[in-house]
Amino acid sequence: MEKGYEVHGIIRRASISNTARIDHLIEKNAVILHDGDLSDSSGITAIIRNVQPDEIYNLAAQSHVQVSFDVPEYSGDVDALGVLRILEAVRNVGLEKTCRIYQASTSELFGKVEEVPQRETTPFHPYSPYAVAKQYGFWITKEYREAYGMFAVNGILFNHESERRGENFVTRKITLAAGRIACSLQEKLQLGNLDSLRDWGYAKDYVECMWLILQHDTPEDFVIATGEQHTVRDFTQKAFAAVGIELRFEGSGLEEKGIDTKTGKVLVEVNEAWYRPTDVDNLWGDPTKARTVLGWNPQKTTYEELVQIMALHDLKLAQKEAALKEAMKGIE
Ligand code: GDD
Secondary structure, eight states: OTTOOOEEEEEOOOSSOOOGGGHHHHHTTOEEEEEOOTTOHHHHHHHHHHHOOSEEEEOOSOOOHHHHHHSHHHHHIIIIIHHHHHHHHHHHTTOTTTOEEEEEEEGGGTOSOSSSSBOTTSOOOOOSHHHHHHHHHHHHHHHHHHHHOOOEEEEEEOOEEOTTSOTTSHHHHHHHHHHHHHTTSOSOEEESOTTOEEOOEEHHHHHHHHHHHHHSSSOOOEEEOOSOOEEHHHHHHHHHHHTTOOEEEESOGGGOEEEETTTOOEEEEEOGGGOOSSOOOBOOBOOHHHHHHHOOOTTSSOHHHHHHHHHHHHHHHHHHHHHHHHHHHHHO
16 A cells, blocks of 8 residues: 555455454555455456456465364365465456566465475475465466466565464463563463474564565565564563563473562463474574575564564553553443
8 A cells, every 4th residue: 555556465264354454454545455365266356357456465264283283174165275366367357467476375285394494495384284285286376387477476485473462372472471461361371382483573564575576577486584583481481571570480391380589479381282283393494595695684673672563562451451441440
């Protein structure tokens, strides 16, 4: 929108409102929404025919890795065949020479990693139903580029976080809990694998890079990452520190605990329920190609700044919740 685009989006029908994260845009009529679903090819084709887009960013997915073990077929339908439906729709309405397509591929493709850090040439080893479906999405995008000469490209994105991140992804789960614990609204936070390593970047910076990939002269695939990795434990410690709580970790495995150094209270525990049947635990991207070819800055927002942005945003939310609770007490 800042670049002057007319932006259209596809929204799945739900019986309750699910637009909280874009309500500020809807109010300003800044985005045009169409009812649709990636599992429905006739609808996708109709939308693409009506809108006649110059660029398509396919960011739609069943995007939760752990959930994909519970809904593997649905994840495959949307994350794999959904990509094919978009590519076919673009061909069927005759836009294959003019419409550029960005496919949101993922560092989960590297999965049980075969090289550290991971770059464009690292072999894939997907390690969840989600990642296997995304592998199809990656290759079908490349296939349509090679078979039909379409400008169809993959951004292989490492984890990208922000204050709008869904609440059941680990970073947001941590920052929401840190804020609520600091405001005495919650006692504890339960997490899974604290040793898992991620290359976490700021979503806003990554969207800029997605756009750069589509403006490039030639259609090519790119890794988008910061080039730094940290553990879930480190993110937790920094997020709690940002809201004024110093944590010390003691013990190991399921017995590990995060303890408030001031009060001695246990604030973080490990719960087996958050472990995955197979977990990807060593993601670390090499953004050299994006930096040198596209001139993108992988460190525009640093890891420390990212944790601060998210933790302080969620502290404010918790403070509002606490104030509301206090006011309600007066009314009751
Ligand atoms: N969600 C979650 N909840 N993850 C936890 C928890 C917990 O309580 N405790 C530890 N983890 C670990 C997970 O086991 C995983 O190794 C890591 O934290 C990150 O998990 P998520 O934040 O759920 O993200 P993800 O890495 O599985 O997937 C995200 O990033 C991918 C890009 O690399 C998603 O956005 C994917 O859609 C995306 O493709």
